[in-house]
Each structure stands twice: as structure tokens, then as C-alpha cells.
Amino acid sequence: MCGIVGYVGKRPATELLINGLHRLEYRGYDSAGLAFFTASGAIRVIKQAGKVALLEKKLIETTDATERENAHLGIAHTRWATHGLPTEENAHPHTACSGEIALVHNGIIENYASIRKQMESHGCVFSSQTDTEALAHLIGAYYKGDLLAAVSQALKKVEGTYGIAVISVHHPDQIVVARKGSPLVIGVGENETIVASDVSAIVSHTRQVIYLQDGDIALVTLAGPQIFTLDNATVHRPVATIEWEIGAAEKGGFEHFMLKEIFEQPMALQNAIRGRLDMALGTAILSGLNMTPRELATVQRLIIVACGTSLHAGMVGKYLFEALATLPTDPEQAAEFRYCNPILGPNELVVAISQSGETADTLAAVRESIQKGALVAGLCNVVGSTIAREAGRGVYLHAGPEIGVASTKAFTAQVTVLLMLALKLGRCRRLSREDGLWLCQEITAIPSMIEKVLAQSHAIEVIASKYASVSNAFFIGRGILYPTALEGALKLKEISYIHAEGYQAAELKHGPIALLDEHFPVIALLNDLPGKEKTLGNVQECRARKAPVIGIVTEGDHEAEEVCNDVIRIPRTSQYTAPVITAVALQLFAYYVARARGCEIDQPRNLAKSVTVE
Numbered sequence: 001m002c003g004i005v006g007y008v009g010k011r012p013a014t015e016l017l018i019n020g021l022h023r024l025e026y027r028g029y030d031s032a033g034l035a036f037f038t039a040s041g042a043i044r045v046i047k048q049a050g051k052v053a054l055l056e057k058k059l060i061e062t063t064d065a066t067e068r069e070n071a072h073l074g075i076a077h078t079r080w081a082t083h084g085l086p087t088e089e090n091a092h093p094h095t096a097c098s099g100e101i102a103l104v105h106n107g108i109i110e111n112y113a114s115i116r117k118q119m120e121s122h123g124c125v126f127s128s129q130t131d132t133e134a135l136a137h138l139i140g141a142y143y144k145g146d147l148l149a150a151v152s153q154a155l156k157k158v159e160g161t162y163g164i165a166v167i168s169v170h171h172p173d174q175i176v177v178a179r180k181g182s183p184l185v186i187g188v189g190e191n192e193t194i195v196a197s198d199v200s201a202i203v204s205h206t207r208q209v210i211y212l213q214d215g216d217i218a219l220v221t222l223a224g225p226q227i228f229t230l231d232n233a234t235v236h237r238p239v240a241t242i243e244w245e246i247g248a249a250e251k252g253g254f255e256h257f258m259l260k261e262i263f264e265q266p267m268a269l270q271n272a273i274r275g276r277l278d279m280a281l282g283t284a285i286l287s288g289l290n291m292t293p294r295e296l297a298t299v300q301r302l303i304i305v306a307c308g309t310s311l312h313a314g315m316v317g318k319y320l321f322e323a324l325a326t327l328p329t330d331p332e333q334a335a336e337f338r339y340c341n342p343i344l345g346p347n348e349l350v351v352a353i354s355q356s357g358e359t360a361d362t363l364a365a366v367r368e369s370i371q372k373g374a375l376v377a378g379l380c381n382v383v384g385s386t387i388a389r390e391a392g393r394g395v396y397l398h399a400g401p402e403i404g405v406a407s408t409k410a411f412t413a414q415v416t417v418l419l420m421l422a423l424k425l426g427r428c429r430r431l432s433r434e435d436g437l438w439l440c441q442e443i444t445a446i447p448s449m450i451e452k453v454l455a456q457s458h459a460i461e462v463i464a465s466k467y468a469s470v471s472n473a474f475f476i477g478r479g480i481l482y483p484t485a486l487e488g489a490l491k492l493k494e495i496s497y498i499h500a501e502g503y504q505a506a507e508l509k510h511g512p513i514a515l516l517d518e519h520f521p522v523i524a525l526l527n528d529l530p531g532k533e534k535t536l537g538n539v540q541e542c543r544a545r546k547a548p549v550i551g552i553v554t555e556g557d558h559e560a561e562e563v564c565n566d567v568i569r570i571p572r573t574s575q576y577t578a579p580v581i582t583a584v585a586l587q588l589f590a591y592y593v594a595r596a597r598g599c600e601i602d603q604p605r606n607l608a609k610s611v612t613v614e
């Protein structure tokens with residue numbers, strides 16, 4: 001989704017801004033722009049529809065090297081269109097007061113229409129359809145010589161969400177930043193400060209960062225930030241150190257981030273598991289939950305809130321919690337949950353799953369659950385993210401930064417962490433020590449099982465290229481593999497743009513089967529687990545309608561192989577780890593189909609990595 005970078009220091013700002021925008025490209029965007037000070041003290045704005053590379057080209061073509069060398073402060077943005085088409089006019093920065101103020105903004109100003117009307121009645125002329133431009137004019141209207149004060153006043157009138165960075169010709173050494181609902185991080189370097197919506201744009205410059213919190217506004221200079229509330233009270237926010245290496249956010253020889261992230265799953269899951277299994281008591285050690293076995297034993301129901309891939313992980317979680325911990329579990333799409341006045345109480349544990357920890361709907365569901373007096377735990381990958389902080393307790397995935405828009409290693413880490421949580425909750429109930437120990441071993445074996453699937457990548461690539469030209473596909477699975485089928489279908493549609501749907505294997509004949517013919521493949525999850533025989537029957541029904549069937553089968557299972565047109569072999573697993581191992585095969589399948597179709601795999605059209613708007 002939209003990205004923000006700002007720089008003030010002694011180095012040429014435009015180069016840093018463009019590099020920062022490149023680092024944020026993975027979030028998904030459709031136009032970009034930047035603003036910086038010229039030698040004459042004016043603000044120069046350059047914007048471009050399309051990729052950051054085009055913006056960079058335009059910057060070089062329309063400015064000279066000295067101008068770029070001498071600009072030491074600037075702001076930049078990648079825009080993911082919400083209000084108005086992804087055109088140059090609608091790209092950020094937006095300006096007000098004849099170019100004296102420039103602003104970049106993530107989020108949505110919900111009352112922009114009334115602000116716009118008010119500003120137009122005062123003679124302001126708008127040049128875009130965006131909600132953001134209304135805020136730029138509002139700040140301009142409040143400006144009386146103090147930029148921080150003007151931004152604070154304007155923000156008090158705003159309904160909606162924002163992460164913003166603002167500059168003014170009258171303050172060539174300042175950037176004013178603020179956040180409510182959209183993340184903003186301040187990197188504190190030596191004689192330079194970098195602000196960004198995401199640490200990936202900061203980590204190559206400094207590891208010392210300050211996460212702004214909702215309601216914070218900061219005056220940023222090269223000496224660092226001063227942070228206040230909108231009512232001008234000073235606020236202290238701690239400096240955190242980013243632990244991961246910059247290399248973790250680079251491709252490391254792989255053609256795409258997605259492929260790199262698929263292949264690093266053994267290591268990512270090793271990190272997710274490390275130190276979390278108690279091989280003596282046969283349970284999991286999840287200290288971030290901050291709950292004693294006695295407190296965990298009082299939980300009577302689990303509600304999982306999440307979106308997208310994280311929701312699919314939560315749906316797998318339902319099977320795990322119900323089977324291992326005998327806890328009724330309801331996975332809920334976070335946006336639906338927050339608006340349905342959920343029935344919650346002190347004996348309910350709400351588990352919010354979010355790779356980014358910033359998804360607007362999931363965050364709102366967390367806030368609603370806290371309001372209603374439920375216990376809330378966050379399962380996030382991004383350390384220090386808003387959901388992780390607001391939930392107050394939880395389990396980090398430790399899967400490392402995920403850059404590819406299509407989530408891969410986060411899904412398998414989420415399911416693995418859910419399995420450890422189910423083990424922990426189970427051991428506080430009816431799960432025996434022996435069963436707990438057996439599960440610990442199953443979990444420990446996950447990374448090496450994934451290695452075995454990755455070793456099949458060439459075979460999967462061959463099958464994928466055979467089906468790369470289809471227009472539709474179904475994924476079918478049963479029981480705990482049903483959400484895995486949903487995830488397989490989501491991966492395929494996200495990156496290859498093939499229409500793909502996941503179904504419970506038995507549901508196909510209640511309607512969807514009408515669509516099948518020889519051009520409509522079915523990917524069947526035929527793992528040798530209870531229920532396989534029934535799914536084999538469903539496969540026969542598909543074959544009888546001439547649909548080609550690609551089976552994900554347990555190695556050595558000839559019975560399953562025989563009914564399929566093509567097979568992808570995966571190692572034998574228990575039902576509890578099957579979703580993780582199977583998902584890896586489906587990720588590779590989607591990846592190779594998309595590559596054969598020449599798709600833009602890491603930044604699929606219309607998608608964003610982190611959806612910070614409702």
C-alpha cells in the first residue's frame with residue numbers, strides 16, 4: 001500500500017528518497033512522487049504515474065546534478081490509489097498555498113469532501129481528486145508561521161487515518177510527521193534523520209528507530225525528532241534497535257522475493273520454533289503470551305480475527321484448537337467481525353493474526369475486542385507493529401521480513417505458531433504429556449519436511465508450465481486441508497491472475513462442478529490422511545467431467561497417483577503439520593505458473609502488501 005520516505009541531513013536527499021521508495025515498492029503502488037528544496041529555497045515537486053524507476057528517470061531528466069546534490073531535505077511517496085485514478089495529478093506530494101506547503105499521506109481522510117468544499121469556498125484551487133489534497137489546503141489555511149502548530153490544528157479537524165510528512169518553504173530544515181492508523185517510523189542517524197512508513201526504507205542507514213504511536217506528531221530535523229501530542233504536550237517514545245540484516249530484505253540471487261521467501265521457509269520456521277518447545281513437559285514455551293497455565297485453562301472459546309492469507313492460517317487454527325485443545329474456535333474475517341457487534345467476554349481469547357501487524361481491519365477488530373473485555377493476543381511478524389503493541393500479549397512469528405506481496409513464509413510460520421499455541425492450550429486441558437511430546441517432535445520435523453518439498457521444485461515447475469495457459473482452476477481439500485486449498489487458490493489468483501477458487505472437496509458437486517470441462521483443472525489435496533478415500537471419490541467425479549486433476553499426494557501412495565493426470569509428491573506427515581507442508585507445494589505451483597505467464601510476481605497488479613485502509 002502507500003509508502004512514505006522523508007530525509008533531512010547532509011547527504012543529497014533525492015538519491016536517498018528514490019532508494020527508499022525502491023525499498024517500499026514491495027508494498028504495492030501505482031504512482032510515485034517526491035518534493036525537495038531547490039537552491040533558491042522553493043519546493044520542487046516531481047510526480048509520475050507508474051513505477052519508481054520512471055520517477056527516477058524523470059528526476060534525472062528534469063533536474064541538473066548540482067540541484068540534486070544541493071537538496072538536503074525532501075519527502076517522497078508511493079501511492080496506491082483510493083480516491084481518484086493512479087495519474088500524475090493524483091500522485092503525492094500534494095501542495096497548497098501556491099506550492100509553499102507539500103504533503104505526503106498514507107491512509108484515508110474520511111471527511112475530505114466537506115474540507116474540500118470549505119477550502120474551495122475560501123478560494124483554494126484543487127488540482128487532484130484525492131482526499132489528501134484537502135488536508136494540504138487545510139494545513140495551508142492554518143499556517144501562521146509555525147508549521148507544527150498548523151499541522152496539529154488541521155489534524156484535529158480530520159476524521160479517518162493518516163501517516164503524513166509535511167514540509168514548508170518557510171522551514172527548510174524541518175519535516176513535520178504525524179500518525180493515526182498508518183505506521184510511521186523515524187530513523188535516527190548521525191546528523192541525519194530518515195522517516196518512513198516501514199523500516200525497510202531506513203535499515204540501510206540506521207538501526208536506531210522510534211515508532212510513532214497514534215496521536216503523535218513530530219518535528220523532525222537532522223538532530224532527530226521532538227515528539228508531541230496534537231495538544232502540544234511533549235511525549236517520550238523509546239529508541240528501538242532493528243535486529244535484522246539488510247540482506248534479509250534483498251533477493252540474494254533469487255529471481256523474485258517470492259521465490260526467495262518460499263525457499264527460506266526451512267530457516268524461517270526454524271526461527272519460529274527455536275526455544276519454544278519444552279521437550280521435558282511436552283508443551284510449548286510462549287512467553288509473550290504472558291499467561292500462566294491456570295489463566296490459559298480458563299479460556300473457554302477462541303476467536304481468530306485476520307484477513308487474506310492470515311485468515312486462511314486462522315481457519316487451519318480452528319482445526320488445531322478444536323482437535324488438540326478441545327476449544328471451540330471461530331475464525332472471523334476481521335472487517336466483518338468488527339461491524340457485527342461480536343459477543344465477547346473475559347473468558348474469550350481473541351487471536352489477531354497479521355503478518356504486517358498493520359492491517360486496518362484486523363487492528364480495528366483488536367480494538368473492539370479490547371473494548372469488550374476479551375483477552376487479546378497478536379500473532380504478528382513485524383516486531384513493534386501496531387497490532388503487536390496494542391494487543392499487549394502475543395507470539396512473534398520470527399519469520400524475517402516478507403517482501404513479496406503474495407504471503408508465503410508468513411503463512412507457514414503462522415500455522416506453525418498456531419500449532420504451538422494449540423499444543424500449549426491443549427496441555428492446559430486434556431492433551432497428555434506423551435501426545436504433547438509427540439507433537440513437539442512433529443513440529444521439530446517441519447523444516448526438514450519443507451526441504452523435501454523444495455527438492456521437488458523442478459518437477460512442480462514442469463507441471464506448472466503445462467497448465468500455465470488455463471483461465472480457471474479449482475483447489476479442493478477436506479478437513480484441515482480445506483483452508484490450505486483456499487490458500488492455494490489465493491496464491492494462484494494473486495500472482496498469475498488465473499481465476500481460482502478453493503472448495504471443500506464434497507461441496508464441488510453442489511454447484512461448482514457445473515463449470516468443469518477439459519480446460520478447467522482441479523488441484524486436489526490428496527494427502528494420505530483420514531478422509532482421503534472420500535476425496536478420491538470427488539476426484540473421480542471431476543475426471544468424469546473431463547477435468548484434468550493435479551494431485552498433491554503422499555510419496556509412495558500409488559492409489560492416489562492412479563486417479564490423477566499429474567502428481568506432486570510430498571512427504572508423509574501427520575494431519576497437524578500437513579497444511580504447512582502442502583502449502584509449500586502450492587506456493588511453488590502458483591509461482592511457476594505466474595512465471596510461465598510472464599507476470600510481475602513480486603508486485604501483482606492492484607494488490608498491496610499491507611492494507612492500511614478499511
Ligand code: G6P
Nearest residue numbers: 308309310354355356359407608
Ligand atoms: C493483504 C496482502 C495479503 C495479506 C493480507 C493480510 O491483502 O496482500 O497477502 O494476507 O493483506 O495482511 P496481514 O499483514 O494482516 O497478514
